[in-house]
Amino acid sequence: MSHNTTSIPYSILELASVGAGSSIEQTFKDSLDLAQKAEDMGYTRFWLAEHHNMVSIASSATSVLIGHIAGGTKKIRVGSGGIMLPNHSPLIVSEQFGTLGSLYPNRIDLGLGRAPGTDQVTAHAIRSDRMQAVYKFPEEISEIQQYFSAENAKSQVRAAVAEGVDVPIYVLGSSTDSAHVAAEKGLPYAFASHFAPAQLFEALNIYYNKFQPSKYLDKPYTIACINVIAADTDEEAENISTTLIKMMLGVMTGNIDYMQPPVKMNSELRDLAANPAFQRMLKYAFIGSKETVKEQTSKFLKETGVNEVMVASHIFDHNDRLKSYKIFSEIMKTL
Structure with a gap:
């Protein structure tokens, strides 16, 4: 499953992470600044995740933030990575993204996942019948496709703002279940290998082998997400990565806090x-100098054969984050 890595699109997954001592307002300003600079760096997409009840992540009202980013940029595609569909009514999602698609023609992507993006108590508060909706994930994708179709104008229930609007749907996943859904529906598939790498290859194989061409896509299209922290030297990148290590410890222990400033790498954090x-979680976290990250990224692309790579970067300092994304863009232009 390897290919030449020439001209592989590269994109950004943004969580709008809130740093200790910062504010949500500043976080949104930094997200827009990153999107504007990413546009100039040649990034293809800028996707925003959906998370709830986390002080460290401000991308909870995902569709609102997508509109903000799209309004402040000119050409980069902006979308959801993703909308957690069981949290929402398919009709409302269609109305929101139909509106976005009309405001920013040919620039909006709708990535759909079925995880809650939060803890179970909060998930119940979002939508009490959520677990029923989880099992209806494939059917609810079909509902959205129907609302976006021009033919739906004859239906009793309509999302008029979505009818005939071009907003491509992507199926998101972190396990093999979603691979079956994406393949059977003939939709592009994005895998969350930046935090759930274990089933990446199995999921890709299922998707490639079971893919059914559709009116939306004639052959498989895959995106895989990785973590990247790039700096001038391996040592500098390693120090910056202490923010990510502390964040992951918080996730694993259920003690989620604001994104913490980096410290000099020490034996405790290294352990x-x-x-x-x-x-297991950070198998695809590429941390180091341009040379180091280039080698790791090239190997990943050759081994997976994905069509596009998406990058998440949990970096405390905004300028360090911009620099990391700039280095990665330079890497991708040489592969």
């Missing part, structure tokens, strides 16, 4: 990073 649980 944490070497822990098997960390290694």
Whole structure:
């Protein structure tokens, strides 16, 4: 499953992470600044995740933030990575993204997942019948496709703002279940290998082998997400990565806090990073200088054969984050 990595699109997954001592308002300003600069760096998409009840992540009203980013940029595609569909009514999602698609023609993507993006108590508060909706995920995707179709004008229930609007749907996943859905529906598939790498290859194989061409897509299209922290030297990148290590420790222990400033790498944090649980989650965290990250990224692209790579970067300092994305864009232009 390998290919030449020439001209592979590269994109950004943004969580709008809130740093200690910062504000949500500043976080949104930084997200827009990143999107504007990413546009100039040649990034293809800028997707925003959906998370709830987390002080460290401000992308909870995902569709609102997509509109903000799209309104402040000119050509980069902006979308959801993703909308957690069981949290929402398919009709409302169609109305929101139909509106976005009309405001920003040919620039909006609708990535759909079925995880809650939060804890179970909060998930119940979002939508009490959520678990029923989880099992109806394929059917609810079909409902959205129907609302977006011009033919739906004859239906009793309509999302008039969505009818005939071009907003491509992507199926998101972190396990093999979603691969079956994407393949059977003939839709592009984006895998969350930046935090759930274990089933990446199995999921890709299922998707490629079971893919059914559709009116939306004639052949498989895959996106895989990785973590990248790039800096001038391996040592500098390693120090910056202490923010990510502390964040992952919070996730694994259920003690989620604001994104913490980096510290000089020490033996305690290095031992944490070497822990098997960390290694399993951060298998595809590429941390280092341009040369180091280039080697890791090239290997990943050759091994997976994905059509596009998406990058998440949990970096405390905004300028460090901009620099990391700039280095990665330079890497991708040489592969």
